[in-house]
Amino acid sequence: MTPAQLLVKGAITHVQGSTTGGDAGVNVMGFRVGAGTDKTEVNATIYIVDSTTGQVKAQTKVVGKAGRKGLKLGYSGAGFGGDLAGFKKDNVGKATEDAVGQGVQFLEKQLEKIPWEGTVIKGGDKVMINRGSREGVSVGQVFSVGVC
Numbered sequence: 001m002t003p004a005q006l007l008v009k010g011a012i013t014h015v016q017g018s019t020t021g022g023d024a025g026v027n028v029m030g031f032r033v034g035a036g037t038d039k040t041e042v043n044a045t046i047y048i049v050d051s052t053t054g055q056v057k058a059q060t061k062v063v064g065k066a067g068r069k070g071l072k073l074g075y076s077g078a079g080f081g082g083d084l085a086g087f088k089k090d091n092v093g094k095a096t097e098d099a100v101g102q103g104v105q106f107l108e109k110q111l112e113k114i115p116w117e118g119t120v121i122k123g124g125d126k127v128m129i130n131r132g133s134r135e136g137v138s139v140g141q142v143f144s145v146g147v148c
Contacts, residue, residue, distance in 0.1 A: 005117050006057065007049045008107060012099075013061075014043040017092055039067040040091035046103045048110055058110040064099025066091045120145050 018038050042064040048057045068091055118131040131137045 004051050006111075006114065007051050009047040009049055010044055010103065012042060012044045012096075014041070015092060015095075016041045037067065038091055039065065040095045041065055042092065042095040042099045044099045044103065046106060048107065048114070057114055058106075060103075060106045062099045062102040062106070064095040064097070064102065066094030066098060068094075 017040055043061065044064070045059065045061050047059045049055070050057055116131070116135055118129040118135075120127060120129050122128075129137070129143070
């Protein structure tokens with residue numbers, strides 16, 4: 001089905017858009033000064049799967065987190081109003097980026113432990129394998145080949 005030895009599968013299991021949040025402030029003669037905080041979490045599960053057997057070789061759960069604080073200034077009086085500042089970045093996006101970063105670190109550590117497998121084919125008078133310099137194979141290298 002696929003020439004890949006391993007497949008990476010992931011699932012986002014939970015998104016909490018705001019675990020705190022809320023604003024506080026003071027109005028004085030139409031001017032408003034306030035502040036707010038917000039925290040977000042994104043949970044994901046990541047699997048490394050053997051593509052030929054479907055066996056899960058490794059898995060982990062990650063929790064991406066992001067938080068922010070903001071200052072709000074505003075004026076509302078005589079038909080004029082609005083916020084002049086506020087939160088500028090999406091916390092869910094930041095938390096997702098954090099979770100993905102943790103997942104990539106997990107994959108890098110796991111892949112060092114899982115030996116790669118190659119496919120050997122005979123084409124005429126030549127024998128070829130589907131691995132190259134990217135996997136550390138060089139010209140003149142000798143391999144022990146078994147029959148499955």
